[in-house]
Each structure stands twice: as structure tokens, then as C-alpha cells.
Amino acid sequence: MRSSVQETPDHCAVEFAMEMLGGRWKLAILKQLTAGTHRFGALMRALPGISQRMLTRQLRELEADGLVTRTVYREVPPRVEYALTEVGHSLDSITEELDKWGRWYRETVRPEAPSGPRPSS
Numbered sequence: 001m002r003s004s005v006q007e008t009p010d011h012c013a014v015e016f017a018m019e020m021l022g023g024r025w026k027l028a029i030l031k032q033l034t035a036g037t038h039r040f041g042a043l044m045r046a047l048p049g050i051s052q053r054m055l056t057r058q059l060r061e062l063e064a065d066g067l068v069t070r071t072v073y074r075e076v077p078p079r080v081e082y083a084l085t086e087v088g089h090s091l092d093s094i095t096e097e098l099d100k101w102g103r104w105y106r107e108t109v110r111p112e113a114p115s116g117p118r119p120s121s
Contacts, residue, residue, distance in 0.1 A: 020065050021091075025050055025058045030088060031095040033068065037083040067091070 021027055025047065032038060032046045043055060050058075059082060062068040067088035073079040084092075 020067070023058065025054060026062060027095055027098060029055070029058055029062065030067065030084065030091055031099060033082060033084045033088065034092050034095060037081045039079065039081055043082065062088070 021030075028047055028050075029043065032043055038046070040055070040059075043059075044050065044052065047055065059068060059070070063070050066085055069083050069085055071081045071083070073081070
């Protein structure tokens, strides 16, 4: 489990931001949620390669940091929806720019690179 955001040194705002947004999946989850509210299964389908356990963990951390809300509807079967908070939406332009940069890099700098998951080392 990660350390508390409050334990991050004050001297580096980038380090602070990366503590909250770092990892392979958080920015991808936030990018999906910029389009609107999603159910858990829809996020799983939108992010091929993520495990159910990892998606749950990342959503919990994003919720704890105030970037995502989780709404549980008391119905049968239970329905859970995830959406960005106002603070989460403050990252919309950042996730969009990272998406553009990633597409540019993949097409221009590394056109021969496979688009699938990278092998682990």
C-alpha cells in the first residue's frame, strides 16, 4: 500500500502530484471518467489488461484522494457508479494532453513499437 499523501515532502509539488497520480492505471482511469459516469464493468472493458483487483485498488485510492466519487445504488443487483469530483475534473486538460502526447510519441517517435501491453522485465 502506498504512503499517505500527507507524508509527501512539501519541497516538490511534482512528487506530491505523482504520489496521487502515479502508477500505470490512475491516469487511464481518470481519462475514461472524463467522458462521464462509468460502472465498474464498463471501466474493466475500457481498460484491457487491468485486473479486477488492481482496478478496485486504484479506484479506492482515487476516491480517498478526493478525485473520484463512488455511488452505490441499493437495488438488486447492486449498482455502483464512479464519477470524477470537481477536483478530479481539474485534471481533464492534463489527461487530454497526455493522451495527445502518447499518440504523437507512438506514431512519430516509436512507430515500430507494438501497441499492446509491454512485457515485464
